[in-house]
Amino acid sequence: MCLELNDFKRLGRGQGHGPLSLPCNRNNAANRRLTARGLRLVAAGLLAGPALALPGCADVQPWQRGHLAKPQMQLEPLPVQRTVREHTYVSREATMGGGGASGGGCGCN
Amino acid sequence: MRQRPLVRAIRDAIALLRRKRRRRSALAVAAQASPALKALTAAAMALPGLGPAPSHAAPGDLGTFSYGHYTESARDLYGIKSAYKPIQVDSLFGSAHVTLADRWKLDFNFTQDTWGGATPMATAPLAWGGNQYGQTLTGATPYLALTSAYVDADLNPYGPYSSGTLNAIRKDTRLAHTLSTASPETRQQGDLHVTREWDDFALTAGAGASIENDYHSYFGDLGGRWDLNRKLTSLTLGLSYTNDSTYAQLDPGAFSYFSIDAYKNQIKNIPDPNSANVRHILEGTRQDWGTRLGLSQILTKDAFIETGLGFRRSTGYLGNPYKTVEFAFVDPSQTPDTTSLPGVSLYAATTGAVMEKRPEERNQWTWDMRYVQYVEPLDAALHLGYRFYSDDWGIDSHTFDVDWGQPLGGGWTVTPHFRYYSQSEADFYQPYFIYRQAAPLDPVSGKVNANRLPVDAYSSDQRLSGYGAVSGGVTVAKAIGKAITLEAAFEYYSHAGNLKLGGGGEPSYADFGYYQWNAGLKVDLSAPSLFDTGGDEHAHHHHHGGHGGHGGAPAGVMFGHMLHEAGQVMVGYRYMYNLQRGNMLHGSDKASDGQIVANGCGNIQCREASQDMSMHMHMLDLMYAPTDWLNLMLMPQFVSMEMTLRTLDGAPPPSGQHNHTRPTHTTGGVGDIGMYALVKLLDQPGHHVHAGIGISAPTGSVKEKMHGNDLIHYGMQLGSGTWDFKPSLTYLGDAGDWNWGAQLSGTKRLEDKNEVGFTFGDIFQSTAWGGYALTDWLNATVRGVYTLQGSIHGEYNQPHSETGPMDFPNSYGGHYWDVGFGLNANVSSGPFEGNNFAVEWLQPVEDHVNGYQQERRGALSATWSVAF
Numbered sequence: 001m002c003l004e005l006n007d008f009k010r011l012g013r014g015q016g017h018g019p020l021s022l023p024c025n026r027n028n029a030a031n032r033r034l035t036a037r038g039l040r041l042v043a044a045g046l047l048a049g050p051a052l053a054l055p056g057c058a059d060v061q062p063w064q065r066g067h068l069a070k071p072q073m074q075l076e077p078l079p080v081q082r083t084v085r086e087h088t089y090v091s092r093e094a095t096m097g098g099g100g101a102s103g104g105g106c107g108c109n
Numbered sequence: 110m111r112q113r114p115l116v117r118a119i120r121d122a123i124a125l126l127r128r129k130r131r132r133r134s135a136l137a138v139a140a141q142a143s144p145a146l147k148a149l150t151a152a153a154m155a156l157p158g159l160g161p162a163p164s165h166a167a168p169g170d171l172g173t174f175s176y177g178h179y180t181e182s183a184r185d186l187y188g189i190k191s192a193y194k195p196i197q198v199d200s201l202f203g204s205a206h207v208t209l210a211d212r213w214k215l216d217f218n219f220t221q222d223t224w225g226g227a228t229p230m231a232t233a234p235l236a237w238g239g240n241q242y243g244q245t246l247t248g249a250t251p252y253l254a255l256t257s258a259y260v261d262a263d264l265n266p267y268g269p270y271s272s273g274t275l276n277a278i279r280k281d282t283r284l285a286h287t288l289s290t291a292s293p294e295t296r297q298q299g300d301l302h303v304t305r306e307w308d309d310f311a312l313t314a315g316a317g318a319s320i321e322n323d324y325h326s327y328f329g330d331l332g333g334r335w336d337l338n339r340k341l342t343s344l345t346l347g348l349s350y351t352n353d354s355t356y357a358q359l360d361p362g363a364f365s366y367f368s369i370d371a372y373k374n375q376i377k378n379i380p381d382p383n384s385a386n387v388r389h390i391l392e393g394t395r396q397d398w399g400t401r402l403g404l405s406q407i408l409t410k411d412a413f414i415e416t417g418l419g420f421r422r423s424t425g426y427l428g429n430p431y432k433t434v435e436f437a438f439v440d441p442s443q444t445p446d447t448t449s450l451p452g453v454s455l456y457a458a459t460t461g462a463v464m465e466k467r468p469e470e471r472n473q474w475t476w477d478m479r480y481v482q483y484v485e486p487l488d489a490a491l492h493l494g495y496r497f498y499s500d501d502w503g504i505d506s507h508t509f510d511v512d513w514g515q516p517l518g519g520g521w522t523v524t525p526h527f528r529y530y531s532q533s534e535a536d537f538y539q540p541y542f543i544y545r546q547a548a549p550l551d552p553v554s555g556k557v558n559a560n561r562l563p564v565d566a567y568s569s570d571q572r573l574s575g576y577g578a579v580s581g582g583v584t585v586a587k588a589i590g591k592a593i594t595l596e597a598a599f600e601y602y603s604h605a606g607n608l609k610l611g612g613g614g615e616p617s618y619a620d621f622g623y624y625q626w627n628a629g630l631k632v633d634l635s636a637p638s639l640f641d642t643g644g645d646e647h648a649h650h651h652h653h654g655g656h657g658g659h660g661g662a663p664a665g666v667m668f669g670h671m672l673h674e675a676g677q678v679m680v681g682y683r684y685m686y687n688l689q690r691g692n693m694l695h696g697s698d699k700a701s702d703g704q705i706v707a708n709g710c711g712n713i714q715c716r717e718a719s720q721d722m723s724m725h726m727h728m729l730d731l732m733y734a735p736t737d738w739l740n741l742m743l744m745p746q747f748v749s750m751e752m753t754l755r756t757l758d759g760a761p762p763p764s765g766q767h768n769h770t771r772p773t774h775t776t777g778g779v780g781d782i783g784m785y786a787l788v789k790l791l792d793q794p795g796h797h798v799h800a801g802i803g804i805s806a807p808t809g810s811v812k813e814k815m816h817g818n819d820l821i822h823y824g825m826q827l828g829s830g831t832w833d834f835k836p837s838l839t840y841l842g843d844a845g846d847w848n849w850g851a852q853l854s855g856t857k858r859l860e861d862k863n864e865v866g867f868t869f870g871d872i873f874q875s876t877a878w879g880g881y882a883l884t885d886w887l888n889a890t891v892r893g894v895y896t897l898q899g900s901i902h903g904e905y906n907q908p909h910s911e912t913g914p915m916d917f918p919n920s921y922g923g924h925y926w927d928v929g930f931g932l933n934a935n936v937s938s939g940p941f942e943g944n945n946f947a948v949e950w951l952q953p954v955e956d957h958v959n960g961y962q963q964e965r966r967g968a969l970s971a972t973w974s975v976a977f
Contacts (some may be wrong), residue, residue: 018612024861055603060341064410067483071522072514075405075415075479078524080175080202081584081598084627085220088179092604092623094532094572096421096473 174682174729175202175596175629176779179475181226183288184620187235192348193227193290195621199778201747203682207634209303216302216315221727223295223749223777230289230363231462232540232569233435234258236268236281242925258437258458262445264543267455278448278455284540284618289360289431292498295749295777296321308335322773323357323430339977345403345417353411357430359464364389367433367462370551370559375426393426401475411483412609419475427471433462434569435541436557438548444743459548461557465568467537473500483629490514503536504573507610520588526600527581530608534575537566540615563734574615577608593680597628630729632680634944634973644849662850663878663890663931664947665970668801668837669852671787672734672976677808681730681945681974682745688966690721693914697957702758706868709914709961716760717913719963720772722752722824726780730974742789748809749777750825774821781828783835795844801837805829805856811863820865820909822916823901830863851877866906870899870922878929894951897920900959920960927951927968947972 060068067073076082090096179198200222209215227330237258259267259278267278300317316329330349337344359369359376369376372391379388403417427825437458445454477496484491492512499505510528542564549561577749582600589595603622606614662669665685672679693700700709702718709715728746753773771829786805792798809828813821837854856872901918914920931949951968 031115059339060407060410062340065407067411067485068407068413070483070488070490072516072524073481073483075481077490077492077512077514078584078586078596078598080173080204080627080629080631082598083202083220084177084200084598084625085600087220088602088623088625089530091528092572092602093473093506093578094500094502094504094535095496095508095530096423096500 118125125708154945170208170634171204172632172634172682173202173204173629174632175627176200176745177202177223177625177627179623179625181735184229184288184621185289185618188283189282189515193288196224196226196228198222198224198625199747200627202629203727204351205634212306214304214306216300216304218298218300218317220298221295221747221749221777223293223775225290225293227288227290229286229571229619230360230431231287231433231435232284232571233287233460234266234541235283235285236266236278237437237458237460238269258460259455260439260458260543261453261455262783264439264545264963267453276920279450280453284616286618287486289363293776293778294322295751295775296324301694302330309340310334322775324353324355326351326353328352339408344403345401345405347399347401347403349397349399351395351397351399353397353431355391355395355397355423355426357391359389359391359430361386363386363433366466368551368554368556368559369464371466372464382499382527391430393428393430395423395425395427397421397423411485412481414478414480416478417476419473419477422474423471423473423474424469427469428465428467428568430464431568432465432568434465434539435460435462436548436562436567437541437543438557439543439545440547441545442446442450442547458543459550459557461548461550463557463559463562463567465570466559466566467568468502468566471500471502473498475499488516488569498532502573504532506530506532520594522586522588524584524586525581526583527579529577529579529608531577531608532575533609534615535568535573535896536917538568538570538573540569540574540619542567571615571619574606574619576604576606576614576619577610578602578604579608580795590678590977592633592975593678594631594633595628596631599626600624630680634975660890661880661933661935661945661947662839662841662852663880663892663929663933663970664949664972665929665931665951665968666839666850666852666876666878666892668785668787668799668839668854669850670841671740671789671797671799672732673737673792675734675737677734677976679730679732679974679976681732683726683728683730684725684971685726685728685968687968688721688723689719689963690966691964693718693961694956694958694964695961698954700961702760702882705914705961706757706759706761706772709917709920710810710911711917713911714761715757715961717754717917718757718961719913720755722750722963724748724750730972732976738789742783742787742803744783744784744785746780746782746809747778748780748827749775751775752825752915756761757913762771764825774815776813776821776825776827778810778813778827781805781833782808785835795842797841799839801839801854803835804859805833805835807831807863811865815910818908820905822910822913823867823905823918824915824923825868829858829869830865831858831860831868833858846882847880848880849878850880851875860901867901867903867918869901872899873897876929878931880933885936886937888933888935890929890933890949892931894927894929895924896927897924917960920958923956923958923962925953925957925965927953931970943975945972945974945976 071077112853120299177198177200179196179200179728181195181197183195200220202218203222204216204218206214206216211292228802257268259281261267265280265282265385267280269278296319298317298319300315302313304311304313311334313332314330316327318328328351330347332347335344336342360822367690369389375392377390377392379390390881398795399419399421401417403415405413405415437460439458440454442959443456445456447454475496475498477494479492482491482493483489490513492510492514494508494510494512495713496508497506498508508528508530510526512524512526514522514524542562544563546563549558550556551558580600580602582598583838584596584598586596601622601624603620606616608614664683667683693702693705695704695708705718709718726746728744733741751773755772756773757951783803783805785801787799788797790800807830808830809826809830811826811828813826813828815821835855835859836859837852839850839852841850842848854874858868858871860868862868874894874896876892876894878890880888880890882888894896898921900920904918910916929949929951931947934945936944936946948969948971950968953965953967956962956964
């Protein structure tokens, strides 16, 4: 069972309503333009993800997953390195992580 | 139907895995099994929830420990030498990932950073005297007041201004930072997560906190994973909440040079008990809500993809209390001055620095994607990642990264990585702000009134500017046996305006780079059971022989046990905490404030004394037995200390340069590394004696400073600064359920003075204990300790703090009696099989101090070790 593209379109639209209706401090028009542009890109990403994934619906049987089980093939093969680097990037760049769960606190000025 | 036996074999392999899970890691099973079973096990492990898999499934039980260092390059200050070193950070990271019970997992992470050094506080045109241009050294006070500010009709800056004449000046659009610094500060962060797994689902819940003097952050999160499509596809959903509070003291050296109008209601003015100064504390709170929806999909037997969509909303005080913005106002009604430059007339600008102000909300979206491909001919893995980020502050960013995981055989794996990052600037970012209008000055203070600025959000923090960054590095890992993996990594990072995607980034004055490295080890906590294959007798020997065979010395006793078999390796971790709080003592008696003021500081009067002081020490304990009578030990350590000061009753008024405006001082970083050899002298049933000889190398800093340039109190330096000789003699005995021991140990300084002119006193310690085995795995101990330490010899030969007894060599050392209560656990079954845990509390009984010192409240020691 693969996910339907429509599911992602629906999700994309759902994401759109909230943020667009948020009050903005100033320069509402500019913000809305940026927001709309961001959303379009995000929606494109959401569509691109499953589109790339669709060919993967070809069956890979459990006993064919030996390569995928190798340490170097894990999503995070070096978790300590990821933690160290991400912490530095977040303290030196404007981008706030990947949107996932994490704590604040910078240890920097 | 030909698949049936295979399906059955997989089912058997899974059943086998589940049965063995409590005692052995899946890897151990794979290592011992037949090739066919190995392949099946590897296949089974690919099922999320059963082993490492693309869908975030957990690997085996692990403990990790790592130390890292970060150093930033100096900023381009156009030939001016800054009095400050760029930022440096020392960090320590530890984690444990353990199976609590079938399908329940626990994750614990701990991080400690100590950082200090200079960062930009403001930016201004060089021509206007930004950063004291024209002088040779920037001083200890951030320089925000500009000497002159002239612009032409197009608002281009002109300078330098010299003695009232405009003739020497020229157009100069270069910008410069004003740097600011702070004394070292330490941040500690811990978090705990619990995961419950089902066949097709997993739920994780966790919480944590990050604590610094000026910033507290508390967070909680929930995550779920749903495997579907016969585990080819996994969906994840994460929710997080963060609640932060800022309690920041504004830079006392710079405070009088910037305007705080916009934050008047958030700033508390607290009179400093130590001086005529007032401490200005900015308080703010912030909340973040975040969510991420992720999808991972196995594409082929050699590739999978993971993608996610995240949203984060931040509200509250989102600014940086240590950043200011330079504003310039050119009154259009003025008559311009003519100059000798043809056609150039100059207008005077009124300038002023203002605390930066950001919008109080921020909505952020991310879309990220990671593609992982196995490259069979090389047995390598290629990771390609991309992340798009956009927020309603006007910042868009793109991140590309690529990793190549290459196993080389012999347990080596090399993983080079490369990353490119580019961001656009925030709507309210400018290096400085200039307007054609009369300056909105406050009639009372004469400063720019931040409530009457033409903009309502403004920042000159270069993190919000447009720029690009490239970074690259390599991680090298080496597996030693089945249980231990050493890992070291290096990365260099370069931030530059001209690396921005599409151009138009910030000019080069804001460019900087950093490098960071870290080294550590990873221990497979389930691996010791691998050595139990020789049967129960061997296992028994391993568990008890590995930890002394005598119930184990109390946690606070170092060098308390030996490894008894040639070739054995032990990895351990030791944590020590001690606290001083309460009365000030002189000898064994309580000292009054009046006595301390009069006598505690040599020829001058004391003004301050410690209110409390705490120390945390983290040590890695590595031990190897080349023969059965000799053990070699390596003990790197990481220390952090915090001292809060109070003003003594009857203290004299402050004398200028040593005014404390930050009553809490912190230091932290790498301590002295110890290298030891233990030699077995006697080993009979019921009696064992070994001697230890070793040295401690002066790797810990003795040049830690306070705000400004003064060396901090002697006792807060991170090391001794000298090579030290550390002998010990240990006796262990046991009979039935009873066990006992005694130890003599000492520290002899091998040098007359360290690089800053002093040595700590020598130390002698004797201790004896008795223990009783409460169960076959738990031992309780009681012990007595006597410690003698000399006072400091010599004194600082560089500028240093001299405000209280802690700044004088004769108020160090003394002799002390303590009583310790401890528990030792040698785990012989279950998920922690083969591990040794011990904890001990030392309760002071009597203090007899040299000079004037604060009484001790107690010390906690906790150790963990595992032998292979």
